[in-house]
Amino acid sequence: MVKFNYERKLLVDYIKREVVPRLESGEVFFDVEQIDNCIGYTEKYFFELEDFQKFIISFVFLYFSENHRNVYRKILIMIARGNGKNGLLSAIGSYLTTPMHGISKYNISIVANSEDQAKTSFDEVHDTIESHEDLEELFGKPSKSEIKNKQTKSLFKFRTSNGNTKDGLRDGAVIFDEIHQYESNKDVKVHISGLGKRPNPREFYIGTDGYVRDGFIDQMKDMAIKVLKGEAKWNAMFPFICKLDKEAQVNDPKLWELSSPMFSLPMSEYAQGLYETVLEEYEDLELNPSGREEFMTKRMNLPVTDIERSVATYEELKATKKEFPELRNLPAVGGFDFASTRDFIAVGALFKIDGDYVFKSHSFVRKEFVDRIYSYSKPNENVNGKRRFAPIRQWEDEGLLTVLDEPSMDAQHVVDWFVRMRDEEGYEFQTICGDGYKMREYLQPKFEEAGFEVSWNGKFEEPLGYRVEVIRNFRAIDAQLSTVIEDSFANQKINFGDNDMMRWYTNNVLRHLKKDGNVEYIKKEDVRRKTDGFKAFEAAMFKADLLNEVDTTDFYDNLGWFLS
Missing domain, CATH: 3.40.50.300 (P-loop containing nucleotide triphosphate hydrolases)
Known part of the structure; x- marks a missing residue:
């Protein structure tokens, strides 16, 4: 029937x-x-x-x-x-x-x-x-x-x-x-x-x-x-x-003929082939859930109504809390967000280890801003009977951020962090990526003084470790990276380590589906909910394909053979 x-x-x-x-x-x-x-x-x-x-x-x-x-x-x-x-x-x-x-x-x-x-x-x-x-x-x-x-x-x-x-x-x-x-x-x-x-x-x-x-x-x-x-x-x-x-009907393949009349029995040879294709796409959603909107819209002819949601669920964010592996002397891609010099700056280094994207990050915050918005200088945990919106002092004590008492944060902090990670921690930066906004005026001169080559077209003469690539249209990479980022969260392939500030950054990101079907990442709220750390992570993910995955299993197996 x-x-x-x-x-x-x-x-x-x-x-x-x-x-x-x-x-x-x-x-x-x-x-x-x-x-x-x-x-x-x-x-x-x-x-x-x-x-x-x-x-x-x-x-x-x-x-x-x-x-x-x-x-x-x-x-x-x-x-x-x-x-x-x-x-x-x-x-x-x-x-x-x-x-x-x-x-x-x-x-x-x-x-x-x-x-x-x-x-x-x-x-x-x-x-x-x-x-x-x-x-x-x-x-x-x-x-x-x-x-x-x-x-x-x-x-x-x-x-x-x-x-x-x-x-x-x-x-x-x-x-x-x-x-x-x-x-x-x-x-x-x-x-x-x-x-x-x-x-x-x-x-x-x-x-x-x-x-x-x-x-x-x-x-x-x-x-x-x-x-x-x-x-x-x-x-x-x-x-x-x-x-x-x-x-909910999408989970019962017997009901797919509601949207695909080709699937009414008996199916033709063409319909059987189409059905197998759709079934394969449906099964792929378990590992690639970011494709659900496209699947529901095009294969079920039923657009999802939830066009705005968090970039990652609470459970997915919890799963990013993993112990960092040894990162010294490993290939990395740097990422930074320098959109504003009056509130937050974020920097980070991305690695790919055992299938995980491992992101070590640090933030710089301006004291006047965090005093005014998050009551940083007040000693009590609660402010006016309410829990602090962001525990800036706690994160400072944990070494996740640096509070700067400056009228406008100096771009030198960004450059110095990457130099320190390269020279002291031995990170082998393949490149460092960030938004072109404020690059020419503030960041580019500082990077060049430190020996980095800044490229606006992705072409370099300098060796690895001394390259900075400008992302000319940062908004455009949201759609480009949304699939790999969201599927990595869903499959617990992201490691932020013991860094609750990165989870806070990410939780503040709103995933918005635009009219053309492309994804953009926006703030849930402009003033208090900062997203700088996530944007630094996204900047690094822009060039994640430069990372050769490190397999620690092979390393420890070989180590055992060597010691024997």
């Missing part, structure tokens, strides 16, 4: 309520010849259709009896990735340009945000024509930009949604792909402005859900529900939406 999600259950009720009575009264009719021709055309030249795809095709050719006008101008198809949205519209769009459809100059435009995406369906039609001689007789030799049916003079072409004005087009139908990326209907309105100049205009909207909220796709979903519930004009849209109803 086929399992239906909430929207498809509504669709069944809608058809019984709105379509069946009109069929029985003769107000509307299915053009069976067109439906059979389109299905036959698709299965002969493109691929064998699933039942749900034949169902969708049927409603493309539902007409009013009085004037043979198509009932649905707008058709919305939202299903999970891999279920053949593009392929289906490639076939339908190609069919609509043929004599079987029977409308001359019925041009088809495929619209997407990028040219590569817009060409997906176009290239499929192009390649299909080239591989069938009888289609080449009908369409001629297709070009790289458009396909023209020789008998109907209909064009099949692709466009980008953010191109120049498209006013004056004479399309018969427009296919809007990847609609989750549209922030408004502005570009859509431009592309459909030419519809209506040919009979039976159609607008196809296809895609899987995305991260842009309160944008175009949410407007379409809202209209779909109104149509299905009878709260809008009954033929304002034909919506076919497949998705999970709630997040």
Whole structure:
């Protein structure tokens, strides 16, 4: 038995309520010849259709009896990735340009945000024509930009949604792909402005859900529900939406057909392969939980609603408290955060040992700031009956930070720390990384005076241990590093040692999912919740690939052999 999600259950009720009575009264009719021709055309030249795809095709050719006008101008198809949205519209769009459809100059435009995406369906039609001689007789030799049916003079072409004005087009139908990326209907309105100049205009909207909220796709979903519930004009849209109803259903693979109708039994060979792919991705989430948002959004068609959360859970942070291994004379990558000279500065050295990212850090804080914000100079543990927000004096006693009584903290403290770690602790710095903000004015002269080469393009002449690499756009590395950082926390592969200040820094970081699906790390609160240590850690992680992993097991095994 086929399992239906909430929207498809509504669709069944809608058809019984709105379509069946009109069929029985003769107000509307299915053009069976067109439906059979389109299905036959698709299965002969493109691929064998699933039942749900034949169902969708049927409603493309539902007409009013009085004037043979198509009932649905707008058709919305939202299903999970891999279920053949593009392929289906490639076939339908190609069919609509043929004599079987029977409308001359019925041009088809495929619209997407990028040219590569817009060409997906176009290239499929192009390649299909080239591989069938009888289609080449009908369409001629297709070009790289458009396909023209020789008998109907209909064009099949692709466009980008953010191109120049498209006013004056004479399309018969427009296919809007990847609609989750549209922030408004502005570009859509431009592309459909030419519809209506040919009979039976159609607008196809296809895609899987995305991260842009309160944008175009949410407007379409809202209209779909109104149509299905009878709260809008009954033929304002034909919506076919497949998705999970709630997040918990992802843990039962038998329910995945709610979002992927391909998985309804019996599964085709293609569907079986798709299912194995999705199952593998699901199982990977155990070790790579940062991929959950993408999996839920694209494979289950159900975007996660929690777009903001801590970068690591309480349990994950507890797991970072491990004993430091011996670090002397090991390869390291340095990281620093020097965004403000009036509150906190953080520095650190990153190692990779036994699969763990080991981060030894130190902070510099300005006395006036920590006096004012954290009551550093007051001797009591509690201030005004409340526990201190951050135990600065305790962390100072533990050697985790240095309190500086300076009007503005000198960049020399940063340079001196790395020199000390290199010369006294023997850390073999492959490079040192930090934000370019304030680099030229404050840090670069100090580093160069100490013999370091500062590079803004990642190219160096100086040997290892004397290199400082500037991260020109620090915000951009959040998305780049989020997967490895968050998966490392989840799999307990991060070692901050006996440094509660680093756990405090990290707990102050808010992981925010942007509209484009990329992650950014922001502060939970601007003044008291400092994140400098985490940003120094992130800066070092930017070049973690330079670290050759140290395996202490081999070392101790060899040591035992040597001593014997």
